[in-house]
Amino acid sequence: MKKLVPLCLLAMVAPVSAQQRLVSPEVLPDNRVTFRLRAPNAKEVTLRLEATKVPPMTKDDQGVWSVTTEPLQPDYYVYSFNVDGVQVIDSGNPLIKRNLFNSESMVHVPGQDLAWDVADVPHGVLHRHLYRSAIVGDDCPFIVYTPPAYDPNARQPYPVLYLLHGFSDMEDAWTSIGQANIILDNLIAQGEAKPMVIVMPLGYGNKQIMTGGWSVLRQGNVWQDSVEKFRDVLLKEVMPQVERTYHVSTDRTGRAITGLSMGGTQSLFIAFNALDRFAWIGAFSSGGLDADFDKTYPAVNESTRSRLRLLWIGCGQQDGLLRVNQNLVDWLKTKKLNPTWVTIPGGHSFMVWRRFLAQFAPLLFQEKP
Amino acid sequence: MKKLVPLCLLAMVAPVSAQQRLVSPEVLPDNRVTFRLRAPNAKEVTLRLEATKVPPMTKDDQGVWSVTTEPLQPDYYVYSFNVDGVQVIDSGNPLIKRNLFNSESMVHVPGQDLAWDVADVPHGVLHRHLYRSAIVGDDCPFIVYTPPAYDPNARQPYPVLYLLHGFSDMEDAWTSIGQANIILDNLIAQGEAKPMVIVMPLGYGNKQIMTGGWSVLRQGNVWQDSVEKFRDVLLKEVMPQVERTYHVSTDRTGRAITGLSMGGTQSLFIAFNALDRFAWIGAFSSGGLDADFDKTYPAVNESTRSRLRLLWIGCGQQDGLLRVNQNLVDWLKTKKLNPTWVTIPGGHSFMVWRRFLAQFAPLLFQEKP
Numbered sequence: 001m002k003k004l005v006p007l008c009l010l011a012m013v014a015p016v017s018a019q020q021r022l023v024s025p026e027v028l029p030d031n032r033v034t035f036r037l038r039a040p041n042a043k044e045v046t047l048r049l050e051a052t053k054v055p056p057m058t059k060d061d062q063g064v065w066s067v068t069t070e071p072l073q074p075d076y077y078v079y080s081f082n083v084d085g086v087q088v089i090d091s092g093n094p095l096i097k098r099n100l101f102n103s104e105s106m107v108h109v110p111g112q113d114l115a116w117d118v119a120d121v122p123h124g125v126l127h128r129h130l131y132r133s134a135i136v137g138d139d140c141p142f143i144v145y146t147p148p149a150y151d152p153n154a155r156q157p158y159p160v161l162y163l164l165h166g167f168s169d170m171e172d173a174w175t176s177i178g179q180a181n182i183i184l185d186n187l188i189a190q191g192e193a194k195p196m197v198i199v200m201p202l203g204y205g206n207k208q209i210m211t212g213g214w215s216v217l218r219q220g221n222v223w224q225d226s227v228e229k230f231r232d233v234l235l236k237e238v239m240p241q242v243e244r245t246y247h248v249s250t251d252r253t254g255r256a257i258t259g260l261s262m263g264g265t266q267s268l269f270i271a272f273n274a275l276d277r278f279a280w281i282g283a284f285s286s287g288g289l290d291a292d293f294d295k296t297y298p299a300v301n302e303s304t305r306s307r308l309r310l311l312w313i314g315c316g317q318q319d320g321l322l323r324v325n326q327n328l329v330d331w332l333k334t335k336k337l338n339p340t341w342v343t344i345p346g347g348h349s350f351m352v353w354r355r356f357l358a359q360f361a362p363l364l365f366q367e368k369p
Numbered sequence: 370m371k372k373l374v375p376l377c378l379l380a381m382v383a384p385v386s387a388q389q390r391l392v393s394p395e396v397l398p399d400n401r402v403t404f405r406l407r408a409p410n411a412k413e414v415t416l417r418l419e420a421t422k423v424p425p426m427t428k429d430d431q432g433v434w435s436v437t438t439e440p441l442q443p444d445y446y447v448y449s450f451n452v453d454g455v456q457v458i459d460s461g462n463p464l465i466k467r468n469l470f471n472s473e474s475m476v477h478v479p480g481q482d483l484a485w486d487v488a489d490v491p492h493g494v495l496h497r498h499l500y501r502s503a504i505v506g507d508d509c510p511f512i513v514y515t516p517p518a519y520d521p522n523a524r525q526p527y528p529v530l531y532l533l534h535g536f537s538d539m540e541d542a543w544t545s546i547g548q549a550n551i552i553l554d555n556l557i558a559q560g561e562a563k564p565m566v567i568v569m570p571l572g573y574g575n576k577q578i579m580t581g582g583w584s585v586l587r588q589g590n591v592w593q594d595s596v597e598k599f600r601d602v603l604l605k606e607v608m609p610q611v612e613r614t615y616h617v618s619t620d621r622t623g624r625a626i627t628g629l630s631m632g633g634t635q636s637l638f639i640a641f642n643a644l645d646r647f648a649w650i651g652a653f654s655s656g657g658l659d660a661d662f663d664k665t666y667p668a669v670n671e672s673t674r675s676r677l678r679l680l681w682i683g684c685g686q687q688d689g690l691l692r693v694n695q696n697l698v699d700w701l702k703t704k705k706l707n708p709t710w711v712t713i714p715g716g717h718s719f720m721v722w723r724r725f726l727a728q729f730a731p732l733l734f735q736e737k738p
């Protein structure tokens with residue numbers, strides 16, 4: 001058969017193709033990573049790579065800046081360049097951490113048998129739904145993970161985990177950055193987690209909080225309004241659609257909720273005020289916690305413990321929010337709630353939250369010992 | 370109830386929040402659009418906005434470069450900045466045109482009753498599948514659109530459209546940039562298109578074509594190998610999974626295929642060599658076409674016409690590929706195939722392909738007049 005040599009297409013893009021493609025990032029066999037950016041006129045280009053310390057970038061005679069790191073532990077790392085004061089993503093790398101206010105690039109250093117690396121196991125399916133929210137006054141998405149071999153006619157309904165993202169994230173943060181679906185695929189294949197449905201809604205209750213940038217955190221009313229309205233979005237809009245569409249438990253013992261940062265705070269706020277709905281609660285690196293827990297969670301008392309199957313609080317040891325989360329744990333103990341309290345090395349980062357999900361999910365929906 | 374004033378979270382991100390958020394892009398009420406980028410040290414910042422002519426950007430005393438366009442026709446526009454020679458996306462705008470080699474930003478100028486704008490109509494669902502492809506030797510995704518009120522037990526199976534992306538696109542190009550699901554939601558709500566399932570696979574048959582940049586177009590063997598292997602991916606891997614999982618027609622009269630650029634070429638190559646599988650064929654702005662059509666499509670002859678329900682060829686009038694597509698149409702006419710041939714103003718851009726899908730989809734799966 002004749003070759004389909006694409007000369008016409010090439011001619012069209014000649015101005016682009018004339019420039020040799022830069023490989024960036026390049027993961028070397030020993031897990032060092034080389035980053036490259038063409039910026040012939042820049043005075044200084046630097047690389048931000050999570051919280052790691054990286055050497056300065058240097059420019060070659062072609063105007064390409066580059067740097068090679070020390071060997072990195074296998075993981076997903078977020079990074080961006082700074083070109084003379086302008087933050088720049090690596091536009092030739094399609095692995096993007098999309099964010100409302102500050103998108104960055106990601107590099108994947110693959111490892112052996114890591115919770116978040118795609119393995120040759122059966123995969124679940126991600127379903128993206130869109131609906132017009134009367135509460136938000138906007139078209140809102142939510143994503144549903146169904147586990148491998150999900151059967152809408154199974155004898156028992158599936159338990160369901162509501163999994164919330166952080167402030168400035170979008171609805172796909174837990175799947176595109178957090179690898180939640182891959183983590184569950186792996187845990188289920190290993191028999192470590194029960195097959196479950198996971199629901200990941202866009203976590204904002206009003207439009208202002210999505211457009212104002214980080215400065216809306218100074219406007220307590222916008223934040224508070226969003227947290228309260230998002231509770232209604234979840235309980236009155238998303239949950240009924242999920243329960244109509246998927247074969248999921250409608251019993252509190254078949255429902256869990258957790259989230260990261262803002263999503264951790266939302267999980268606690270929603271679940272502690274709706275214990276008739278949730279029996280399994282997590283909160284990862286919660287942000288936006290008021291120190292006056294008695295006033296925030298008036299429904300929590302010494303009888304709460306008997307209603308919970310799990311209360312799991314985690315925070316990275318280098319996270320600026322460690323202290324307020326420790327205070328939360330101390331307060332929960334005064335209420336005899338005896339939460340599981342986990343800290344691991346790391347900052348306010350998905351590097352911590354992927355590990356937390358991999359620890360948290362196996363505990364869910366297990367029978368009492 | 371006590372306010373959840375998020376001071377802890379704010380303290381953590383103070384260095385970020387201290388800087389006022391730039392609004393960019395800002396769509397003004399008269400459809401002019403203002404673009405802004407903070408680059409105090411840059412000598413020159415320019416804006417590329419599709420094929421439109423935009424005035425130079427100017428810098429204010431805060432180091433913010435900005436420009437306001439003339440009023441724009443409602444549409445999605447792709448854009449990026451160029452800062453002293455470095456292409457920069459608008460990192461505070463989460464609307465990103467993700468691409469293997471060159472991601473850019475997008476701005477949405479909403480209109481009235483446009484085919485691709487979200488309306489208050491029932492929405493279909495997007496399903497993302499992942500599987501290990503023996504042919505590609507990699508984990509490959511495909512996305513399936515099910516129409517609103519999709520019923521897996523409906524009396525009649527749904528017809529199915531295979532919809533292919535262009536070279537350097539990713540599997541979500543037709544949904545995140547092309548708005549294919551929104552276009553179908555709207556057409557179905559208006560009774561203009563039959564409810565159908567749409568399948569959007571990642572369109573590469575080998576890994577080299579995904580990593581080599583545009584210069585692989587000079588390597589005919591990589592391209593050719595990818596086109597041939599992708600045919601097998603589609604027919605032997607994706608199609609069987611789709612037909613096992615969804616309630617879709619397995620009759621050629623219930624199957625259509627089309628695509629853009631590389632995907633148009635793939636659609637013709639696959640369908641003309643598998644007329645037992647497809648009765649409805651489209652090709653939008655096909656790229657990578659060899660001028661020797663007799664050798665590329667040996668199965669096409671004067672009896673082909675009777676087997677086709679539709680053969681639809683389109684190209685933008687300012688597209689560098691217009692001529693080769695015109696040549697293709699002329700050749701098809703010599704074979705008595707009498708294709709529908711549509712040209713509209715526009716270049717090699719999703720601005721054209723969204724319109725083509727909105728014209729093409731209503732023609733599919735209709736009874737012969």
